[in-house]
Amino acid sequence: MxxxxxxxxxxxxxxxxxxxxxxxxxxxxxxxxxxxxxxxxxxxxxxxxxxxxxxxxxxxxxxxxxxxxxxxxxxxxxxxxxxxxxxxxxxxxxxxxxxxxxxxxxxxxxxAAAPRVPAVPARGADEVIAAAPEEAASAPSAPATPPTAPAPHAAPIAAPAGEEQRLFASPLVRRLAGERGIDLRDVPGSGPRGRIVRRDLDAYVPPAAAGVDEAAPSASVPVAAPAGNPAESADPAGAAYEDVPHTGMRRAIARRLTESKATVPHFYLQADCRVDELLALRARINDGRSSRISVNDLVVKAVAGALRDVPEANAIWTDDATRRFTSADIAVAVSVPGGLSTPVVRGADRLSVSELAATVRDLAERARAGTLKQREIEGGSFSVSNLGMYGTTAFSAIINPPHAGILAVGAATKRPVVDDDGELAVATVMSVTLSADHRVLDGELAARWLAAFVARIENPLQILL
CATH class of the missing domain: 2.40.50.100 (RNA polymerase II/Efflux pump adaptor protein, barrel-sandwich hybrid domain)
Known part of the structure; x- marks a missing residue:
C-alpha cells in the first residue's frame, strides 16, 4: 500500500x-x-x-x-x-x-494532475492567472472580452485559458506577489508544468517603471529618490526609504513571539552574579587547550545544574497537565543570517563542560550553515540567550514556547560592590534576567531556581560536579 x-x-x-x-x-x-x-x-x-x-x-x-x-x-x-x-x-x-x-x-x-477539461479551480488548487489568447478568442460560449488589468496591490485575477499555456502559482506566491505589487504574468515559472514557485518570485526583477502607476506607487516596491536629490521620495514625510520584503524566517519569528507575548503570562526576576571566581576557573580550564570553554558554556551548564537542584522548574505547560522532565534539555539562542535559531543541548546536566562546549559549538556552526536536523530544534524546557559579548549589560527575553523560561545573560563588567564585612570593593558582576511562564513557575519557585543558578555561578566548582 x-x-x-x-x-x-x-x-x-x-x-x-x-x-x-x-x-x-x-x-x-x-x-x-x-x-x-x-x-x-x-x-x-x-x-x-x-x-x-x-x-x-x-x-x-x-x-x-x-x-x-x-x-x-x-x-x-x-x-x-x-x-x-x-x-x-x-x-x-x-x-x-x-x-x-x-x-x-x-x-x-x-x-496539474486533473484531467484536461476546463474547470474553475477548487479551493486549494492553483488559480489560472493568464489566458492563451488564441483559445480565449475561439471559445464559442464566451464573448471576446479583454482581461481586466490587475490592481497594483493584488495578484492577477483568474481567467479561463487553454491548458497548454496556463500559468500556475501557489496561494503563498500569489500573496507575496500581491504584497510586492508584482504581476505574475511577467514572472517565468520554473516549477512543474511552468508553475511559479517562490524562488521565481524572489529572483524576479521587475522592469523599470513597467506597469507601475507613478501617481500611486505600491507600498511594497522600493522607492528611489530622483537623481541629484536623494532627500526626495514618494513618502509624504519626505524621507527616502527602501522596503525589504519579509523572509519566511522573519515572518515566523514575528508570529511565534507575538503569540508568546499574547498567550504566555510572562514575569521577570533579576539577579547580579559575582563572576571573578568563574572567570578565574575558566582561565585555568583553557590553559593549554586548543578548544576553549566560553563563559556561555559555563552558564548553560549552571542552568542545567539549577534545573537539577530545583526539578519542579524543569517543566512545560500543556493543555492537560504540567509536564516535568527528568533530563535538562537546554535551548541555546544562536544568531543566524536573517534571524535566530534555538538548537537544543540534550542532557546538558549529564555532559561534562568539555562535552557541552563541543556540542554547543557544533550546533551553533550547523545552525548558521542551515544544516540542523529536525530533532535538534525540538523539545527542551528552558532557553539561554546571551548578549554579553555585544556589551549589553542587562535585558529581558521573550519565552520560546513551549519552554517555561528563558535566561537573558548580560555582559560581565567591573562594578562597585559591598563585601560581607561591609567594605566597599570592585568586583566583576554579570546581570541576568529570568523570564518565567507564570502558568508553570510561581514566584517562589522561580526565585528558588534563580538562587540555585546564582549559587553555582558564584561557586563555580559546583558547575564541574
Missing amino acids: AIVVRMPEIATGAAEAAIQSWLVEVGNPVRAGQALVEIETEKAVVDYEAERSGVLAGILLAAGEAAAVGVPIAVLAEEGESVDVALAAVGGSSATDAVPADDQSEETDAA
Whole structure:
C-alpha cells in the first residue's frame, strides 16, 4: 500500500514550511531514518527523515514551494509494490509530478494532475492567472472580452485559458506577489508544468517603471529618490526609504513571539552574579587547550545544574497537565543570517563542560550553515540567550514556547560592590534576567531556581560536579 509523506510540523505551532531540496531521487529506495528532504522552517533548514522504508515513487511538492503542515509532499511505494501502483493509489500521473486527487490543501497543485477539461479551480488548487489568447478568442460560449488589468496591490485575477499555456502559482506566491505589487504574468515559472514557485518570485526583477502607476506607487516596491536629490521620495514625510520584503524566517519569528507575548503570562526576576571566581576557573580550564570553554558554556551548564537542584522548574505547560522532565534539555539562542535559531543541548546536566562546549559549538556552526536536523530544534524546557559579548549589560527575553523560561545573560563588567564585612570593593558582576511562564513557575519557585543558578555561578566548582 502506498505511503503518503506529509509536511511535518518541524517547529512547534508552525502552520507551514517550504521544501528546500529533495535528497533522494524518484525511483530510489529510502530507508527508515534516512534523510529524505530538506525543509525550510522559521529557524533553519533541517533534514526530515523518512519514518518508513520504501521506494520514492513520486514528489508532490517541488523544491522551492511551501505547503501547510499535513499536506502530502511525496509518495513511497512499499517493498514489492510497483511505483505505478503507488502513484495510482494517490491519483498521481507520473513519477516526477504526482499529485493526490483528493488533496484540498492551500499549496498543492491539484489542477496539474486533473484531467484536461476546463474547470474553475477548487479551493486549494492553483488559480489560472493568464489566458492563451488564441483559445480565449475561439471559445464559442464566451464573448471576446479583454482581461481586466490587475490592481497594483493584488495578484492577477483568474481567467479561463487553454491548458497548454496556463500559468500556475501557489496561494503563498500569489500573496507575496500581491504584497510586492508584482504581476505574475511577467514572472517565468520554473516549477512543474511552468508553475511559479517562490524562488521565481524572489529572483524576479521587475522592469523599470513597467506597469507601475507613478501617481500611486505600491507600498511594497522600493522607492528611489530622483537623481541629484536623494532627500526626495514618494513618502509624504519626505524621507527616502527602501522596503525589504519579509523572509519566511522573519515572518515566523514575528508570529511565534507575538503569540508568546499574547498567550504566555510572562514575569521577570533579576539577579547580579559575582563572576571573578568563574572567570578565574575558566582561565585555568583553557590553559593549554586548543578548544576553549566560553563563559556561555559555563552558564548553560549552571542552568542545567539549577534545573537539577530545583526539578519542579524543569517543566512545560500543556493543555492537560504540567509536564516535568527528568533530563535538562537546554535551548541555546544562536544568531543566524536573517534571524535566530534555538538548537537544543540534550542532557546538558549529564555532559561534562568539555562535552557541552563541543556540542554547543557544533550546533551553533550547523545552525548558521542551515544544516540542523529536525530533532535538534525540538523539545527542551528552558532557553539561554546571551548578549554579553555585544556589551549589553542587562535585558529581558521573550519565552520560546513551549519552554517555561528563558535566561537573558548580560555582559560581565567591573562594578562597585559591598563585601560581607561591609567594605566597599570592585568586583566583576554579570546581570541576568529570568523570564518565567507564570502558568508553570510561581514566584517562589522561580526565585528558588534563580538562587540555585546564582549559587553555582558564584561557586563555580559546583558547575564541574
